[in-house]
Amino acid sequence: MASFAETGPRTPVTEGIRVDKVHPRARLLRNIRAILVVVVALIGLVPVFAMGLTAFKSRADVVSVPPQLIFEPTLEGFVFLLTERSQMSASALATAQANEEELSLFERIALENGQRINGPSDFVTRLRNSLIIAGGSTILSVVLGVFAAYAFSRFDIPGKDDLMFFILSTRMLPAVVVAVPLFLMFRQIGLHDTHLGMIILYTVFNLSLTVWLLKGFIDEIPREYEEAALVDGYTRMQAFFKIVLPQAATGIAATTVFSLIFAWNEYAFALMMTSNNARTAPPAIATMLGRGGIEWSAIAAGTLAFLIPVVIVIFALRQHLLRGVTFGAIRK
Amino acid sequence: MTSATVSRSVSGGKRPRRRHLSDRAIQNLFIWPTLILLIAINLFPLFYSLYLSFTDYSAIANQQPVWIAFENFSRVFNDEGMWEIFSITGRYVLFSVLLQLVLGFTLAMLVREKFLGSGVITTLILVPMMLSPVVVGLFWKLMYNPTFGYFNYLIGFDNPSTAPDWLASRFAGQPVPGLALWAVIIVDVWMWTPFVMLLILSGLKAIPEYLYEAAAIDRASSWFQFWRITLPQVAPLVMIAVLFRTIEAMNKSFDLVMGMTGGGPGAQTEVVAVNLYRQAFQGQWRTGRASALAYIVLIIIIAVSNLYIRNLNKARKEG
Numbered sequence: 001m002a003s004f005a006e007t008g009p010r011t012p013v014t015e016g017i018r019v020d021k022v023h024p025r026a027r028l029l030r031n032i033r034a035i036l037v038v039v040v041a042l043i044g045l046v047p048v049f050a051m052g053l054t055a056f057k058s059r060a061d062v063v064s065v066p067p068q069l070i071f072e073p074t075l076e077g078f079v080f081l082l083t084e085r086s087q088m089s090a091s092a093l094a095t096a097q098a099n100e101e102e103l104s105l106f107e108r109i110a111l112e113n114g115q116r117i118n119g120p121s122d123f124v125t126r127l128r129n130s131l132i133i134a135g136g137s138t139i140l141s142v143v144l145g146v147f148a149a150y151a152f153s154r155f156d157i158p159g160k161d162d163l164m165f166f167i168l169s170t171r172m173l174p175a176v177v178v179a180v181p182l183f184l185m186f187r188q189i190g191l192h193d194t195h196l197g198m199i200i201l202y203t204v205f206n207l208s209l210t211v212w213l214l215k216g217f218i219d220e221i222p223r224e225y226e227e228a229a230l231v232d233g234y235t236r237m238q239a240f241f242k243i244v245l246p247q248a249a250t251g252i253a254a255t256t257v258f259s260l261i262f263a264w265n266e267y268a269f270a271l272m273m274t275s276n277n278a279r280t281a282p283p284a285i286a287t288m289l290g291r292g293g294i295e296w297s298a299i300a301a302g303t304l305a306f307l308i309p310v311v312i313v314i315f316a317l318r319q320h321l322l323r324g325v326t327f328g329a330i331r332k
Numbered sequence: 333m334t335s336a337t338v339s340r341s342v343s344g345g346k347r348p349r350r351r352h353l354s355d356r357a358i359q360n361l362f363i364w365p366t367l368i369l370l371i372a373i374n375l376f377p378l379f380y381s382l383y384l385s386f387t388d389y390s391a392i393a394n395q396q397p398v399w400i401a402f403e404n405f406s407r408v409f410n411d412e413g414m415w416e417i418f419s420i421t422g423r424y425v426l427f428s429v430l431l432q433l434v435l436g437f438t439l440a441m442l443v444r445e446k447f448l449g450s451g452v453i454t455t456l457i458l459v460p461m462m463l464s465p466v467v468v469g470l471f472w473k474l475m476y477n478p479t480f481g482y483f484n485y486l487i488g489f490d491n492p493s494t495a496p497d498w499l500a501s502r503f504a505g506q507p508v509p510g511l512a513l514w515a516v517i518i519v520d521v522w523m524w525t526p527f528v529m530l531l532i533l534s535g536l537k538a539i540p541e542y543l544y545e546a547a548a549i550d551r552a553s554s555w556f557q558f559w560r561i562t563l564p565q566v567a568p569l570v571m572i573a574v575l576f577r578t579i580e581a582m583n584k585s586f587d588l589v590m591g592m593t594g595g596g597p598g599a600q601t602e603v604v605a606v607n608l609y610r611q612a613f614q615g616q617w618r619t620g621r622a623s624a625l626a627y628i629v630l631i632i633i634i635a636v637s638n639l640y641i642r643n644l645n646k647a648r649k650e651g
Contacts, residue, residue, distance in 0.1 A: 041457045044457055044526075047460075050474075066480075067481065144369070147365070151362035174626070176609055177627070180381055180384065181377035204373040236355055282464050299474070306467055310464075321455070
């Protein structure tokens with residue numbers, strides 16, 4: 001009989017060398033864990049899934065008891081959300097039905113309820129405001145943030161730690177605490193309910209995040225690159241633009257998206273600082289409930305339209321997620 | 333004579349051909365725009381609201397603030413409704429943070445070791461925390477609807493007349509005070525448990541493997557390993573998670589509660605941020621009194637954070 005020393009172990013060890021990790025019981029435990037986690041993740045997504053379903057329900061299906069899982073999907077909710085409609089007279093209805101082929105998809109859906117589309121709804125304006133304000137403030141806060149982060153990362157600034165803490169602490173203030181004086185201040189200087197006012201507000205709101213995040217990313221770029229460039233006759237500015245910025249590109253991209261999500265989702269300031277001109281989508285979705293009969297499918301459609309971009313972004317960015325939510329306080 | 337020319341040519345060589353900024357100038361240029369914005373939009377209002385909190389002032393009246401010293405503060409403290417609001421806020425923060433901690437810790441332990449698809453699954457778990465709280469509040473309002481909402485059916489009540497009407501604080505037609513607050517807590521837990529999980533997970537991943545290997549060699553039970561290795565090592569991050577959540581629960585609860593209940597039914601879910609909004613921007617626009625209340629909230633937040641940070645430092649020293 002051949003000894004163990006000649007033949008070696010009967011089966012090659014492939015899963016690592018720790019006995020406690022290849023033991024059948026350990027494997028079983030790991031599988032149970034995996035199943036548990038998947039179940040929890042699915043339970044967590046049920047409300048999002050339910051909202052997605054509701055967005056495609058007709059008026060009657062939304063309020064059916066018990067709620068249905070299988071129904072005929074319709075774009076009614078989206079039509080209600082995005083358009084301003086009026087009831088048609090019987091004769092107008094008849095002519096419209098005769099010429100149904102010439103109508104657009106939205107017009108045909110409105111026609112089923114005997115309505116004609118007069119134009120886009122307020123919600124379209126709100127979405128546009130959201131885009132302008134979130135976009136503008138994101139660009140501004142990332143640009144200012146990248147400069148400040150570079151200075152904090154590379155120069156010996158007196159009281160640096162205190163300044164960084166001050167920047168972070170501004171985020172800890174409850175919105176309602178600063179909202180009252182800000183409201184008065186903005187009204188005084190004519191920024192109340194303007195796009196510019198909201199862009200400035202969200203920029204400041206986001207700066208703490210961008211400075212902290214970007215400083216973390218820039219800290220990781222070796223100083224030697226810039227120093228070599230400086231020796232080669234680059235000015236500090238050239239070194240910053242041509243060496244540091246390209247190296248920090250992924251960090252800047254991640255930071256941009258995080259600021260965008262924050263500005264996109266913000267509600268408290270938008271509610272208090274805008275009334276009509278610059279009102280963004282979140283308070284608009286919230287006040288849709290107050291108006292007349294509750295059109296749940298429209299609300300669900302608005303919610304879905306509002307959530308989808310964020311969900312896509314989360315998946316695109318999952319490598320950087322941890323940093324973003326903890327202000328860069330935790331390294332990957 | 334010659335030395336003078338040499339020194340001149342040296343200084344001439346040092347002078348750059350093109351004018352460019354010194355490091356110091358760049359440093360100032362880079363940080364001051366940010367600092368000025370932060371001071372103007374955060375620091376100034378902070379002091380201005382401190383001043384307003386000592387005055388009788390309404391933002392919609394055409395009257396200058398009138399100095400009344402501590403009257404706003406004494407009115408807040410003597411208002412019995414206020415104590416109820418603080419108690420609601422306290423219960424809300426306590427239960428939601430506690431539940432998030434327990435669930436978040438458990439989840440972090442579960443996803444700690446990688447398995448097939450664990451990256452995608454972890455990302456899916458994180459989705460709720462990235463959504464807009466007010467919009468989340470709204471769609472949970474639909475979920476909770478006693479007749480056509482999914483929630484009751486999912487937890488096993490299929491007859492609307494004997495099921496809880498969460499947001500109205502009623503169970504099978506009978507009023508159950510506190511049910512609406514629990515409905516809000518459930519949503520808060522749903523939304524923010526992933527955040528706590530994420531922080532604790534990053535702490536778990538940082539624990540050096542050799543500690544467990546040594547324990548395995550000593551044949552320490554997994555119970556022992558958990559209490560003597562995992563928990564002490566991860567304690568600082570647990571503390572950070574609790575700190576972030578406590579502050580945010582006072583801050584961001586506004587969005588969620590406004591979206592779901594608007595403070596109702598009655599004032600059962602009126603957390604302090606919602607009350608603050610009502611006083612400052614609705615009804616009589618009691619700007620002065622709202623500022624006083626805002627300052628009280630701020631002081632509570634600072635006190636609570638200090639308490640946590642002190643414990644955090646203690647945990648760090650021991651760990």
